Amino acid sequence: xxxxxxxxxxxxxxxxxxxxxxxxxxxxxxxxxxxxxxxxxxxxxxxxxxxxxxxxxxxxxxxxxxxxxxxxxxxxxxxxxxxxxxxxxxxxxxxxxxxxxxxxxxxxxxxxxxxxxxxxxxxxxxxxxxxxxxxxxxxxxxxxxxxxxxxxxxxxxxxxxxxxxxxxxxxxxxxxxxxxxxxxxxxxxxxxxxxxxxxxxxxxxxxxxxx
Amino acid sequence: xxxxxxxxxxxxxxxxxxxxxxxxxxxxxxxxxxxxxxxxxxxxxxxxxxxxxxxxxxxxxxxxxxxxxxxxxxxxxxxxxxxxxxxxxxxxxxxxxxxxxxxxxxxxxxxxxxxxxxxxxxxxxxxxxxxxxxxxxxxxxxxxxxxxxxxxxxxxxxxxxxxxxxxxxxxxxxxxxxxxxxxxxxxxxxxxxxxxxxxxxxxxxxxxxxx
DNA sequence: CCCTGTGTTGACCACATGGCCAACAATGTA
DNA sequence: TACATTGTTGGCCATGTGGTCAACACAGGG
Numbered sequence: 342x343x344x345x346x347x348x349x350x351x352x353x354x355x356x357x358x359x360x361x362x363x364x365x366x367x368x369x370x371x372x373x374x375x376x377x378x379x380x381x382x383x384x385x386x387x388x389x390x391x392x393x394x395x396x397x398x399x400x401x402x403x404x405x406x407x408x409x410x411x412x413x414x415x416x417x418x419x420x421x422x423x424x425x426x427x428x429x430x431x432x433x434x435x436x437x438x439x440x441x442x443x444x445x446x447x448x449x450x451x452x453x454x455x456x457x458x459x460x461x462x463x464x465x466x467x468x469x470x471x472x473x474x475x476x477x478x479x480x481x482x483x484x485x486x487x488x489x490x491x492x493x494x495x496x497x498x499x500x501x502x503x504x505x506x507x508x509x510x511x512x513x514x515x516x517x518x519x520x521x522x523x524x525x526x527x528x529x530x531x532x533x534x535x536x537x538x539x540x541x542x543x544x545x546x547x548x549x550x551x552x
Numbered sequence: 553x554x555x556x557x558x559x560x561x562x563x564x565x566x567x568x569x570x571x572x573x574x575x576x577x578x579x580x581x582x583x584x585x586x587x588x589x590x591x592x593x594x595x596x597x598x599x600x601x602x603x604x605x606x607x608x609x610x611x612x613x614x615x616x617x618x619x620x621x622x623x624x625x626x627x628x629x630x631x632x633x634x635x636x637x638x639x640x641x642x643x644x645x646x647x648x649x650x651x652x653x654x655x656x657x658x659x660x661x662x663x664x665x666x667x668x669x670x671x672x673x674x675x676x677x678x679x680x681x682x683x684x685x686x687x688x689x690x691x692x693x694x695x696x697x698x699x700x701x702x703x704x705x706x707x708x709x710x711x712x713x714x715x716x717x718x719x720x721x722x723x724x725x726x727x728x729x730x731x732x733x734x735x736x737x738x739x740x741x742x743x744x745x746x747x748x749x750x751x752x753x754x755x756x757x758x759x760x761x762x763x
Numbered sequence: 764c765c766c767t768g769t770g771t772t773g774a775c776c777a778c779a780t781g782g783c784c785a786a787c788a789a790t791g792t793a
Numbered sequence: 794t795a796c797a798t799t800g801t802t803g804g805c806c807a808t809g810t811g812g813t814c815a816a817c818a819c820a821g822g823g
Binding site: 490527 | 574575660667674678701702705708712716
Binding site: 370390 | 809
């Protein structure tokens with residue numbers, strides 16, 4: 342196997358392992374086994390264990406943002422873009438991805454390096470939403486006094502939505518989704534239900550696991 | 553030392569250790585050292601490591617809710633109660649407590665027992681906020697169509713506020729706090745700025761670390 | 764053909780962990 | 794005082810970890 346692909350395979354295995362077991366419980370040997378190599382080889386691609394974890398996190402973070410940007414590029418209607426951002430948070434949406442986020446935040450408190458990456462990722466995600474809102478304003482679809490604040494609200498509610506949904510708390514997913522959309526509509530000067538109902542003739546493709 | 557106090561000391565040490573290092577990295581020996589005993593003794597109070605962690609989590613969860621209820625009991629003005637709930641999330645508020653929450657959520661995905669406790673804790677916290685809102689409605693201070701939804705919003709935004717603040721992301725704490733209050737005021741039919749400005753003559757005591 | 768460098772293995776080391784237990788200390792009870 | 798119970802220690806063990814390294818496989822170019 343070419344070195345590049347091997348390296349990628351190892352990182353992929355590391356990401357999967359981190360999502361399943363968490364950073365602290367992710368061991369070199371398990372990653373190696375998942376990648377189909379022996380643990381001795383890891384040292385050949387990464388100087389030590391922490392570097393492996395950091396590289397895996399970096400890779401995951403970049404992919405998150407790339408996937409999101411890609412999803413947005415495929416549809417220029419601001420309303421549809423907003424849905425693409427919020428929907429994957431719900432039930433059935435990227436569960437592995439969300440577990441990874443949680444792990445990342447928790448780990449960020451213990452590791453300065455991860456903290457920096459985690460911070461950058463949060464900011465990037467926030468600005469992505471700001472971009473959607475601002476383009477919507479320019480397009481005349483949204484009316485919004487504080488795009489920055491509204492973007493933060495959307496992200497915050499979506500995160501909580503995903504967390505509560507996947508933790509299986511007693512809170513009703515439909516209810517949470519309703520708040521998320523209701524408040525977003527109000528912040529963006531949309532009619533009630535505008536987000537729930539796709540515009541006439543608009544298709545609603547399934548969104549790949551994202552953020 | 554009496555067995556009760558010893559047991560409490562061990563649990564306290566475990567909580568501190570978990571907050572600092574996370575569940576996975578918390579070792580019997582470190583907990584024992586922090587509690588001022590040797591690791592052999594832990595086996596005398598807890599059958600095994602997982603039981604210790606579970607007991608520590610349970611203790612923490614109960615204390616969170618108790619502290620919150622206590623803080624609420626000391627002040628019957630709905631507006632003040634709402635502030636008591638939201639304020640500790642901000643900068644300077646219980647950092648250890650919030651790290652513990654994050655750890656708990658992350659760990660909940662790996663451990664069914666913790667997941668159940670974590671779930672109950674989320675629900676209890678949500679209902680606590682619902683209670684504040686409903687009493688405020690009865691008192692004629694709040695107007696609110698969906699207390700359940702509004703409570704969820706408050707919790708979700710507060711959590712995100714705490715997370716972003718303590719992770720040190722570039723997002724402006726003042727701005728986040730502004731959204732939190734602005735949306736809460738609107739959901740509860742309050743005048744803009746009602747939450748920012750205490751009612752005339754009302755004192756604003758510092759709130760102990762909570763949630 | 765050999766030979767140099769990269770990819771890869773499996774064994775090894777020192778170390779930390781959780782669990783276990785025999786021994787000892789402290790405490791209260793008869 | 795003598796005894797029984799409980800609290801407490803420190804050492805031991807099997808296991809798993811991250812890191813290291815000599816040895817081997819396997820390519821491509823001389």
